[in-house]
Amino acid sequence: MIEPQAAPAAEPATGQALVEAENLKVHFPITSGLFQRTVGAVRAVDDITFDIRKGETLGLVGESGCGKSTTGRALIRLRELTDGVVRFDGVDLTTLKRDQLRKMRRRMQIIFQDPYSSLNPRMTVGSIISEPIETHNLASGRGKLERVKELLALVGLNPNYTNRYPHEFSGGQRQRIGVARSLAVEPEFIVCDEPISALDVSIQAQVLNLLVELREQFGLTYLFIAHDLSVVRHISDRIGVMYLGKVVELGPPAAIYETPAHPYTRALLSAVPIPDPRAERRRKRVILTGDVPSPANPPSGCRFHTRCWLYERLGRPENCRTDDPELRIVQPDHRAACHYAEDAMQSDVGVAHIGAEPIKRKAFGAGPGAHKPVADDSVPATLVTGVAPDEGTGGGTGGSGTGGAAPPE
Amino acid sequence: MTATDDDRRVDPGSPAVAELPDTEKLPEAVSLETEEGRRLAAQLADEKARHARKLLEVRDLSTQFFTKDGVVHAVDRVSFELDYGETLGLVGESGCGKSVTALSLTRLVPDPPGKITSGEVIFDGVDIMKLSSEEMRLLRGKRIGFIFQDPMTSLNPTLTIGFQIAESARLHLGLSNRAANDRAVELLSKVGIPRARDRMGDYPHQFSGGMRQRVMIAIALACDPMLLLADEPTTALDVTIQAQILELIRSLSDEFGTAVILITHDLGIAAGMCHRVNVMYAGQIVETGVVDDLFENPRMPYAWGLLDSLPRLDEERGSRLRTIEGMPPDLIHVGDDCRFAPRCPYSRDICLEDEPQLTEREGPDHLARCWGTEPGRAWIE
Ligand SMILES: Nc1ncnc2c1ncn2[C@@H]1O[C@H](COP(=O)(O)OP(=O)(O)OP(=O)(O)O)[C@@H](O)[C@H]1O
Ligand SMILES: Nc1ncnc2c1ncn2[C@@H]1O[C@H](COP(=O)(O)OP(=O)(O)O)[C@@H](O)[C@H]1O
Ligand code: SF4
Ligand code: SF4
Ligand SMILES: [Mg+2]
Ligand SMILES: [Mg+2]
Numbered sequence: 001m002i003e004p005q006a007a008p009a010a011e012p013a014t015g016q017a018l019v020e021a022e023n024l025k026v027h028f029p030i031t032s033g034l035f036q037r038t039v040g041a042v043r044a045v046d047d048i049t050f051d052i053r054k055g056e057t058l059g060l061v062g063e064s065g066c067g068k069s070t071t072g073r074a075l076i077r078l079r080e081l082t083d084g085v086v087r088f089d090g091v092d093l094t095t096l097k098r099d100q101l102r103k104m105r106r107r108m109q110i111i112f113q114d115p116y117s118s119l120n121p122r123m124t125v126g127s128i129i130s131e132p133i134e135t136h137n138l139a140s141g142r143g144k145l146e147r148v149k150e151l152l153a154l155v156g157l158n159p160n161y162t163n164r165y166p167h168e169f170s171g172g173q174r175q176r177i178g179v180a181r182s183l184a185v186e187p188e189f190i191v192c193d194e195p196i197s198a199l200d201v202s203i204q205a206q207v208l209n210l211l212v213e214l215r216e217q218f219g220l221t222y223l224f225i226a227h228d229l230s231v232v233r234h235i236s237d238r239i240g241v242m243y244l245g246k247v248v249e250l251g252p253p254a255a256i257y258e259t260p261a262h263p264y265t266r267a268l269l270s271a272v273p274i275p276d277p278r279a280e281r282r283r284k285r286v287i288l289t290g291d292v293p294s295p296a297n298p299p300s301g302c303r304f305h306t307r308c309w310l311y312e313r314l315g316r317p318e319n320c321r322t323d324d325p326e327l328r329i330v331q332p333d334h335r336a337a338c339h340y341a342e343d344a345m346q347s348d349v350g351v352a353h354i355g356a357e358p359i360k361r362k363a364f365g366a367g368p369g370a371h372k373p374v375a376d377d378s379v380p381a382t383l384v385t386g387v388a389p390d391e392g393t394g395g396g397t398g399g400s401g402t403g404g405a406a407p408p409e
Numbered sequence: 410m411t412a413t414d415d416d417r418r419v420d421p422g423s424p425a426v427a428e429l430p431d432t433e434k435l436p437e438a439v440s441l442e443t444e445e446g447r448r449l450a451a452q453l454a455d456e457k458a459r460h461a462r463k464l465l466e467v468r469d470l471s472t473q474f475f476t477k478d479g480v481v482h483a484v485d486r487v488s489f490e491l492d493y494g495e496t497l498g499l500v501g502e503s504g505c506g507k508s509v510t511a512l513s514l515t516r517l518v519p520d521p522p523g524k525i526t527s528g529e530v531i532f533d534g535v536d537i538m539k540l541s542s543e544e545m546r547l548l549r550g551k552r553i554g555f556i557f558q559d560p561m562t563s564l565n566p567t568l569t570i571g572f573q574i575a576e577s578a579r580l581h582l583g584l585s586n587r588a589a590n591d592r593a594v595e596l597l598s599k600v601g602i603p604r605a606r607d608r609m610g611d612y613p614h615q616f617s618g619g620m621r622q623r624v625m626i627a628i629a630l631a632c633d634p635m636l637l638l639a640d641e642p643t644t645a646l647d648v649t650i651q652a653q654i655l656e657l658i659r660s661l662s663d664e665f666g667t668a669v670i671l672i673t674h675d676l677g678i679a680a681g682m683c684h685r686v687n688v689m690y691a692g693q694i695v696e697t698g699v700v701d702d703l704f705e706n707p708r709m710p711y712a713w714g715l716l717d718s719l720p721r722l723d724e725e726r727g728s729r730l731r732t733i734e735g736m737p738p739d740l741i742h743v744g745d746d747c748r749f750a751p752r753c754p755y756s757r758d759i760c761l762e763d764e765p766q767l768t769e770r771e772g773p774d775h776l777a778r779c780w781g782t783e784p785g786r787a788w789i790e
Contacts, residue, residue, distance in 0.1 A: 063647035170736050200502040201674055202737075205718035205730040212729070227648065234720035234730070253726060271652035273677025275719050277700040280681035287656055288649045289601075291617045353723035359705055362790070364717035364731050365754040369781070369788050372754065 017051035018089060018189060018221050019075055024048050025083040026070050030296060042296045044070040046245035047084070049327070052189075057215065057222040059236030061229055061268070063292055066242045068225045072191040075223065076108040077101060088189070106136050109182035113194035115174035119166040125152070125177055126162030132184045151180040155210060172203035179210065189221045197226065208235065229272050233257055238333075241265045244303045245295050247327060251334035258354055259345050261336035263310040266350030276359040283352040302339065310344055462534060464635060464668050465491035465514070470528030472506075472513045475521065479741040483509040485692040486527070488767070493635070496662060496669040498679035498700075500715075501689035502737060507672045510689070511638050514670075515553055516545050533635060550581040554629025554667075556658075558641035560621035564613040570597070570624050571609025577631035596627040600657060619650035626657060633665065640672045655682060676716060680704060685774075688712040691748040692740050694767060698775035708770045708777035710789070711749045747780065755781045755789050 027041040045067040052058045060068050073079040075086055077093050086093045088104060096104060112118040119128055129148045133139050139147050149159035155176040166174055175195060182190055192211065196204040212235060214220060226232045232239055239256045241249040241264065249262040260266045270286045288307045293299055299306045301321040311320045319339050327337040330345070338344055468488045474481040484506045491497050499507045512518045513525050516537065530537045533552065537545060557563050565573060574593035578584050584592060590609070597605035600623040613621055622642060629637055639658060643651035659682060662669050671682055679686050679700065686703050688696045688711070696709040707713035714733040735752040747753070747760040759780050767778045781789035 063649060172736070201676070202502055202715055202718060202733040205720075205732040206734075208720075209730055209732060229648075230720045230722050233722065233726060257722065267649060269722070271648045272722055273675060273681050274722055275676040275680050275704065275716060276721070276723070277680045277704055279723060280677070285652060285656070287652050289653070291619055291650065292647070353721075358721070358724050361705060361707070361713075361716065364710070364714045364733075367790060369790070370754040371756075 016054050017087075018054040019052040019223070020087040021051070021071075021075060021084065022049050022087075023084040024071070024074060024081060024086065026067075026074050026079055027082040040296055042294075043245050043298060044295055045074060046295075046298070048242075048245075048247045050240060050247055050250055052221060052223060053237075055219055055221055056237040057224050057235055059232035059239040060223060060225045060242060061227060061232050061239065062242035063227065065292065065295065067245045067295070068242055069193050071242070072110065072193050072223055072225055076105070076110060076189075076191055078110065106185045107187055108189040108191070109185065109187040110191040110193060111175075111178050111182050111195045113197050115171050115178060115198060116166075118178055119174055121166055124163050124165055125157075125169075128166070128177060129162075129181050129184055132181060136185050138185065147184070151184055154183065154214070155180045156206075170203070171199050172207055175199060175207050176210065179207075179214070183214065183218075186218075187220070189223075191223045191225070193225045194227070195224075196231065197228070204231075211235070229257075229268060241268070244292065244298050246303060246337065248304065248338070249336045250327065251331070251336075255331060255334040258351065259331070259334075260350060261330045261334065261341040261345050262304075262338050263308050263340075263344050263349075264304050265336075266344060266347065267307075267309065269350035270352070274353060278359065279353065284349075286349045302337075304338075309349065310338075310340055310347070314340060314343065463490045463531075464493045464495070464533055466529070466531040467514065468529040468531075470510070470513055470530060471526045472509050472518055472523060473526050474523045481740045482692050482743050483523070483740060484513055485743070487689075487692075487694050489687055489694060489697060491636075491668055491670065494662070494666045494668050495685065496659075496671060496683045498683035498686035499670060499672045499689060500674060500676060500679050500686060502674060502715075504740070505689045505737065506692040506740075507689055508640055511640055511670065511672060515549055515555075515638065517549075547581075550577070551632050552635050554632075554634040554637045556622070556625050556629050556637065556639040556642045558644045560618070560625045561613065563625060564621060566613050569610050569612060570616070571611075574624070574627050574631055577628050581632040592631065593627070596631060597624070599630075599661070600624070600627045601653070602627075619646055619653060622646065622650075622654050623657065626654075626661070630661060630665070630667075634667060637662065637667050637669045638672075639669060641674070642671075643678070644674075651678075658682070676704075676719060688715070691738055691743070693748065693778065694776075695749070695778045696776065697767070698770075702771070702775050706771070706775075708775065708782040709749075709779040710753045710755050710781065712777075747778075753781075757781070757788065759786075 024045055025047055026045040027043050029038045030040040030042060031037060032039045048071065060071065062068055070079060074081055077086065081094060088108065091104065093101065093104065126148050129151055130144050133144055133147060145162070148162055152159045152161060157173060157176055157180070166177065169177065195211065196207050199207060208231065211222070215222060224232065224235055233253050236253060238250065238252050240247045241256070241262065243264050249256065249260065249265045256265060257269065260269060267286050267288050270283070274280055286309050288309070290307050293303070293306060301319070301323055302308070302325050305311050305320040308320070311317065317339070323339065325337045325339045327335045330336050330341045467490070470484055470487045471482070472484040474483055487510060499510065501507055509518065514530055516525070518525060532548070535548070537548065540548065555563070571590065571593050574596055575589040578592045579586065579589040594605050594609060597608065602608055602620060602623055613624070616624065637658070642658065643654050646654060655678065658669065661667065671679070673679055683700055685697065685699050687694050688709070690711045696703065696707060696712040703712065704716060707716055711733070714731070717731045718733060720730060733752055738748055738751070745764050746762065747756070747765050750756045750760040753760065757780070765778045765780045765783060767776045768783060769775070770777050770782065770784070781787060
């Protein structure tokens with residue numbers, strides 16, 4: 001079947017944009033009183049501009065409520081825009097008629113966070129997956145059933161499970177069903193909205209590997225939304241960091257994780273727990289105080305100034321309170337929205353993970369004595385099985401979590 | 410504003426208990442003639458006795474749920490110890506028995522359908538299985554504080570924050586209304602709620618998730634407990650708020666010498682917070698050790714595979730993640746085998762025939778439940 005492959009796309013994305021967001025705004029009205037008068041707005045997404053290149057995975061991180069899901073939905077027009085433009089393959093989605101939009105939708109899909117509520121409990125797995133096939137008249141009769149079976153096998157489920165119901169599956173398996181459904185229409189672009197957040201640790205890696213394999217096989221473009229920075233780093237070609245409805249930093253993983261230019265990104269990095277006791281003890285943390293302010297009433301100037309450690313260190317410069325910083329280029333292909341991005345880049349906050357010798361451990365499942373476990377019938381895992389130890393026997397270097405990794409450049 | 414955290418943690422491995430002066434030398438230091446001297450001597454003797462024992466000794470604890478589908482072996486012959494002031498992690502995936510272990514320690518298992526079917530729990534020298542329900546209730550209130558994943562389910566939405574904290578101090582410490590109120594204000598500011606006195610009259614819904622968790626911590630600490638049971642205290646929170654809450658738990662446990670049992674599925678949190686870690690799988694402890702040792706040299710394939718499947722910030726990007734295949738077993742059909750065998754890339758015939766026991770590995774501090782690393786027959790390097 002599919003060979004295990006490196007996580008980032010083997011061929012880096014071409015420069016051509018598949019999805020473009022221009023001055024995207026999504027506001028939700030706040031109403032009050034008997035007549036539901038509008039008294040304000042939650043500025044969930046507030047004027048953001050970015051693009052997603054063909055074949056690339058753009059990671060989107062940020063704290064809950066910062067607008068990640070709203071952005072993802074607006075890109076495929078599952079949410080009406082308050083303002084701005086979204087283009088897909090050059091076509092402005094905001095001007096499309098209903099029918100044209102329906103055709104276009106076939107090319108973009110979404111996978112949700114919660115594998116429990118996103119599948120209709122009264123439908124069999126077969127009908128869940130064939131629904132989009134019918135909607136778009138892609139196959140019928142025998143052909144449809146064959147296609148459903150093919151899709152189940154593709155996501156590592158037993159193809160004979162078409163008559164089972166969602167409750168008969170575990171969380172990870174349900175997420176695979178969701179993936180199969182979204183693949184049914186052969187999309188080019190998939191919004192993955194926290195697809196592994198609700199899963200158990202040992203299952204997260206399985207689903208993550210599956211998404212990577214499918215991406216390689218079908219040349220998919222992903223918007224990968226997550227709050228876990230280690231996961232996003234693993235899967236993304238570029239990463240956007242959001243705070244209170246804004247994209248505050250955008251760039252490739254090396255830029256975001258090694259020379260982060262926004263104080264918020266650095267604070268996030270310093271807060272991520274590292275599963276290495278020694279690394280954890282070495283770290284110096286910047287702990288942000290306070291909570292994220294309300295998106296209905298964001299702070300003036302730079303929205304992060306109420307929690308910004310750099311603002312404090314610099315003696316609370318006035319422009320942070322008065323001028324909203326633009327997302328500007330700080331290095332080639334690396335943008336940040338901070339008046340003092342250059343100072344942020346000079347600091348050592350949030351980059352303790354660099355240059356540190358990672359914990360040394362022999363690779364799991366490799367080496368003498370290891371074999372492929374006998375798969376139990378209730379645990380169909382055709383795709384995830386046979387994670388062949390790629391470094392063979394012996395030293396046990398390389399691979400995830402083992403020593404011998406070169407220090408990041 | 411920001412706070413920088415330097416290396417404040419206790420060296421893992423050495424229990425976080427202060428060095429105790431030697432009682433034998435006491436006559437030179439204090440006079441037993443005075444009341445103060447006798448009090449001090451008694452206190453030291455008491456502390457010395459404590460030093461010799463553990464805060465918590467759990468032996469062969471089993472808890473089962475009697476359901477219509479069958480008997481769920483949620484906690485199966487679990488044994489472990491906890492030192493005074495120590496932070497112990499309990500990690501493992503959903504349904505492996507972490508929460509039920511915590512509930513069993515405090516005899517809070519819902520009955521029916523649950524029942525503690527065997528075992529001993531010695532808390533500060535007292536066998537809690539022998540206590541009456543009333544004595545148990547008192548012990549819980551005074552000596553053990555709880556923090557849960559979702560503070561909203563444990564806070565009463567109709568009572569003010571101030572009342573709920575003061576109530577705890579009033580009930581368990583017997584403080585007057587006024588003193589309890591003062592204690593509540595003190596605790597609220599201690600857990601980092603700004604303008605604590607003004608917020609005493611607020612209701613839980615007026616607080617954010619992170620602030621509610623701070624309130625829970627204040628309530629848990631109201632009576633100065635010896636043990637804090639924290640069940641996924643930050644799982645519902647964002648990473649920057651999580652960092653705040655973990656820092657708070659760490660500094661309070663250092664300050665008051667409170668022991669902590671931290672239940673988490675996040676191995677990064679365990680690495681940063683705990684002296685020792687118990688890894689659970691399918692109702693059993695499968696490995697236990699001092700963090701450094703366990704993370705570097707796991708001796709049971711499940712613990713090992715779990716550690717190896719994590720993407721990390723500080724490793725080379727791009728490698729395919731290692732996975733543990735399959736899923737954990739249900740806890741109704743358990744047999745006399747290694748419960749990890751169907752998923753284990755190292756299994757052999759013996760693993761299906763005989764149940765491995767939790768036995769010593771490199772030293773008495775590192776235990777594992779695995780034939781493949783069992784001294785004398787090991788085949789895993
Ligand atoms: N009230 C109950 N009735 C029946 N079974 C129960 C009950 N409570 C827990 N169990 C079962 O006991 C086992 C252990 O559950 P427990 O809540 O301790 O898991 P956990 O490790 O805390 O998981 P999580 O990470 O999801 O919180 C599970 O199989 C669960 O289904
Ligand atoms: N349908 C809705 N109606 C009103 N407010 C909403 C709606 N969906 C999201 N919001 C608000 O918009 C903001 C951003 O939400 P969301 O995009 O879901 O954030 P994230 O995915 O980053 O957690 C939040 O303040 C949220 O409460
Ligand atoms: S613009 Fe000012 S307040 Fe905003 S992130 Fe930069 S330094 Fe901080
Ligand atoms: S006892 Fe056997 S099956 Fe169980 S973890 Fe050890 S090697 Fe694997
Ligand atoms: Mg979301
Ligand atoms: Mg639990």
